[in-house]
Amino acid sequence: MSCQERQRIPSVDLCQPLKVYLRVRPFSKAELENNEKQDCLIIEDQETVTLQAPKESTAMKNSEKGIGQSVHQFTFTQVFGPDTTQSEFFDGTMKEIVTACIDGVNGLVFTYGVTNAGKSFTVQGCPKDGGILPRSLDMIFNHIRGRQYSKMNIKPCFGKLTKKLNDMQVKQEELVKAALLASLKEETENTLDVSDTTSSSCPLQHPALDLLDQKYELLDSEVSSNNQRTLSSVWISFFEIYNEYIYDLLDLLPTSKNPKRKVLRIWEDQGGNSYIKDLKWINTKTTDEACKILKIGNKNRSLACTRMNQQSSRSHSIFSIRLLSLSNEPVPRILGVSELSLCDLAGSERCNKTHSFGDRLKEAGNINNSLLILGKCIAALKQNQNPKLRPAYIPFRESKLTRLFQPFFCGKGKACMIVNINQCASTYDETLHVMKFAAIAKQIIQTFQPPTFDYFSQRHIEKEDKLTVHFDATEKLAEDPDISSEEEEIDITILNHEDLLKTTEILKEQLVAERQSRLLLEVQIRKEMAEAMFQQLMETEEAWSKRLEDMKESYEDKVESKFEMYKEAIKKHAYMCAMEQIEEHYVSIEEFMAEQAKLEEREMEILQLKQQLGEQNALPSGGLNSKLTEGEINPDVKDKVVRRASDPLQRQCEEKDELIKSLKFKIQKLNEMLQDSSEVCRKTVEDNNRLKQMVKLKEQEVEGLQNWAGRVHELEATVSLLQQELNDSKKLLNTEDLKLRKSKKGFFANLKYTVADIPKAPRGEDPEKAESPTASQKLTSGPCKVKRGRPF
Numbered sequence: 001m002s003c004q005e006r007q008r009i010p011s012v013d014l015c016q017p018l019k020v021y022l023r024v025r026p027f028s029k030a031e032l033e034n035n036e037k038q039d040c041l042i043i044e045d046q047e048t049v050t051l052q053a054p055k056e057s058t059a060m061k062n063s064e065k066g067i068g069q070s071v072h073q074f075t076f077t078q079v080f081g082p083d084t085t086q087s088e089f090f091d092g093t094m095k096e097i098v099t100a101c102i103d104g105v106n107g108l109v110f111t112y113g114v115t116n117a118g119k120s121f122t123v124q125g126c127p128k129d130g131g132i133l134p135r136s137l138d139m140i141f142n143h144i145r146g147r148q149y150s151k152m153n154i155k156p157c158f159g160k161l162t163k164k165l166n167d168m169q170v171k172q173e174e175l176v177k178a179a180l181l182a183s184l185k186e187e188t189e190n191t192l193d194v195s196d197t198t199s200s201s202c203p204l205q206h207p208a209l210d211l212l213d214q215k216y217e218l219l220d221s222e223v224s225s226n227n228q229r230t231l232s233s234v235w236i237s238f239f240e241i242y243n244e245y246i247y248d249l250l251d252l253l254p255t256s257k258n259p260k261r262k263v264l265r266i267w268e269d270q271g272g273n274s275y276i277k278d279l280k281w282i283n284t285k286t287t288d289e290a291c292k293i294l295k296i297g298n299k300n301r302s303l304a305c306t307r308m309n310q311q312s313s314r315s316h317s318i319f320s321i322r323l324l325s326l327s328n329e330p331v332p333r334i335l336g337v338s339e340l341s342l343c344d345l346a347g348s349e350r351c352n353k354t355h356s357f358g359d360r361l362k363e364a365g366n367i368n369n370s371l372l373i374l375g376k377c378i379a380a381l382k383q384n385q386n387p388k389l390r391p392a393y394i395p396f397r398e399s400k401l402t403r404l405f406q407p408f409f410c411g412k413g414k415a416c417m418i419v420n421i422n423q424c425a426s427t428y429d430e431t432l433h434v435m436k437f438a439a440i441a442k443q444i445i446q447t448f449q450p451p452t453f454d455y456f457s458q459r460h461i462e463k464e465d466k467l468t469v470h471f472d473a474t475e476k477l478a479e480d481p482d483i484s485s486e487e488e489e490i491d492i493t494i495l496n497h498e499d500l501l502k503t504t505e506i507l508k509e510q511l512v513a514e515r516q517s518r519l520l521l522e523v524q525i526r527k528e529m530a531e532a533m534f535q536q537l538m539e540t541e542e543a544w545s546k547r548l549e550d551m552k553e554s555y556e557d558k559v560e561s562k563f564e565m566y567k568e569a570i571k572k573h574a575y576m577c578a579m580e581q582i583e584e585h586y587v588s589i590e591e592f593m594a595e596q597a598k599l600e601e602r603e604m605e606i607l608q609l610k611q612q613l614g615e616q617n618a619l620p621s622g623g624l625n626s627k628l629t630e631g632e633i634n635p636d637v638k639d640k641v642v643r644r645a646s647d648p649l650q651r652q653c654e655e656k657d658e659l660i661k662s663l664k665f666k667i668q669k670l671n672e673m674l675q676d677s678s679e680v681c682r683k684t685v686e687d688n689n690r691l692k693q694m695v696k697l698k699e700q701e702v703e704g705l706q707n708w709a710g711r712v713h714e715l716e717a718t719v720s721l722l723q724q725e726l727n728d729s730k731k732l733l734n735t736e737d738l739k740l741r742k743s744k745k746g747f748f749a750n751l752k753y754t755v756a757d758i759p760k761a762p763r764g765e766d767p768e769k770a771e772s773p774t775a776s777q778k779l780t781s782g783p784c785k786v787k788r789g790r791p792f
Helices: 003-008 029-033 058-064 086-093 095-102 119-124 132-143 167-182 207-225 287-299 359-384 400-409 428-442 481-487 497-584 589-617 621-630 635-742 744-757 767-771 775-789
Strands: 015-017 019-025 041-043 048-052 071-075 078-080 107-113 154-157 161-164 230-242 245-248 266-268 274-276 282-284 316-327 334-344 414-422 445-447 467-469
Touching: 019 086, 019 428, 048 428, 058 428, 071 428, 078 086, 086 095, 086 132, 095 107, 095 132, 095 316, 095 334, 095 414, 107 119, 107 400, 107 428, 119 132, 119 334, 119 414, 132 230, 132 287, 132 316, 132 334, 154 230, 154 316, 167 282, 167 287, 230 287, 266 400, 274 400, 282 287, 287 316, 359 400, 359 428, 400 414, 414 428, 497 635, 589 635
Parallel strands: 019 078, 019 414, 107 334, 107 414
Antiparallel strands: 015 445, 041 048, 048 071, 154 161, 161 467, 230 245, 230 282, 230 316, 266 274, 316 334
């Protein structure tokens, strides 16, 4: 990259806050007549505004109750009052971000505000005075004037990629563009011109752009001197998000009563960049063509009439401009791709003020939901900037709008927010909410690294149907030829008969090959899945069987422990009950002995009294009659005396009998309780004896097992010794066999020599002595004896 190209790259800080601009809409005649001007908004300076709540607003009522405040002050990057022109607003907001886009930095500009706040006017403007969108197009085309790439064979695709088109695809692109421009049947004077100049390529001119063009022409002259002048190609797209569905606004609708629009989906490429599949990208050469395409898309936008706005946008519309930088070579190389997206958000609203119902109510709900998720994302981004707070989840994927905005908030481009408000007192509460949202957004710090031209990898694929990409250092080249066929669908209605036949044959062959490959792949996948599932089932079965065994053992242990615990508890309970009964009917021995002595004394007294009574009854009658006759003893008196003497004795006897009965009953109860307790003790002793026997048996089993283990160890030691002896004998045998093989001849020679040297025994000697072997014979026969006598 040359020094001149490096000088053209803007100096962007790695960390800078999100730029938030405020634009105040002037009052309309109807609003002035309705007394909407109540000085609710005061512009303090170029960066600060103050909001004062009117009397009938909810904020004022809450402040009177002690909830909240009635005066709020907000700070913005720059404040533009009601008298600001479109040109001044563009110079103060868009020039920097458009310049960055020209130099290879992605950019996003989105407007936010309530319904009827002037968002669409800020973005698109009017036929006589264009907004930031046509002025941005004009600035881009003024920059690339004289350096446009004339062909249409390199087209953007996916998130940040490009692909090379063949001749048929280039022809198709030209037909699509021609059909799109032909659908606009309006007079030339009604086209969206932004200036009165005669040049169709630059309908808008002002001093700032002239100075910028002079600067770029100066740089281009320096670059052309080194033969390194670059070419540029501009592609645009226009789509909307309506009820959380994405529709291509450049898609020509069929001429039917109820045409159905094609719903597009958000995909991701290999680099993780989000893009909209099947979205049309149109190559434009002039600002006039781009403005015509913008007008065509506006005709397809979802608009509706509400109480607050006659033409209220019911969807979020996004107009994207992709600028391709190419090398000036016979076969151009991709030097860079930058994208500038301008989003006109639908206005937030309250259904009770707009009187929405039916479809309008559903649209308002989806609009408010997407804006609510956008607010959550911005609040989470702000929270994550504070290291003291816990990181929050950023719900980018909960809405299609925030999913498309995600790269710009994550450091892959510059973002800019334009807040549009009106000064009406009736919408003060909604305006206050918008201002609070903007205050949070302004605190977001953007962290990114601006790309340079040599930042993109300079790759070129010679084949026509493959993709050529420029990407970051972390991204990879998409070299699969099937991607191009899936990404780009050819409209066969524009082809002739021969081309249709060729295309049909090619598609049939591709279909058969694809089916075969898919079938083989499916068979292989099914086989692998079956094997994997079988293996997994076997492992699962083993795991569950082991787990069941473990659970069975654990449950058995638990049951045994619980049984023992219940057994001990029952014994303890029976013992405690017996002790309680004994304590209730317990009588000490001293008391029992004292009562028994008293009882014996009373029995003695009773016997004595009975004896006395018997003696009195046994007196002679003569003596008694004589006494009666004599008048000494009266019988009535005698009876009274006897009764008086016998009655207390009888009562004492009865009392003693009752006492004896109660004592006998207590003694009987005590005997029964003693018997029960003795029975419980006997059972406890039996259980203890049985447990001792079981413990003894277990100890005997353990001793037996230990004895068996000792015997096993002894046997193993014996086996190891025998094995070692066997190995030693084998080694010795092998060495002796080797010696015998080597000394075979010498052995027989020695044997012959030995036999020849044996002296003959005389006839008279003992034959046993003659037959005894000599020492040499013993030596020679030794190895053989060892060999025959060695055990194997």
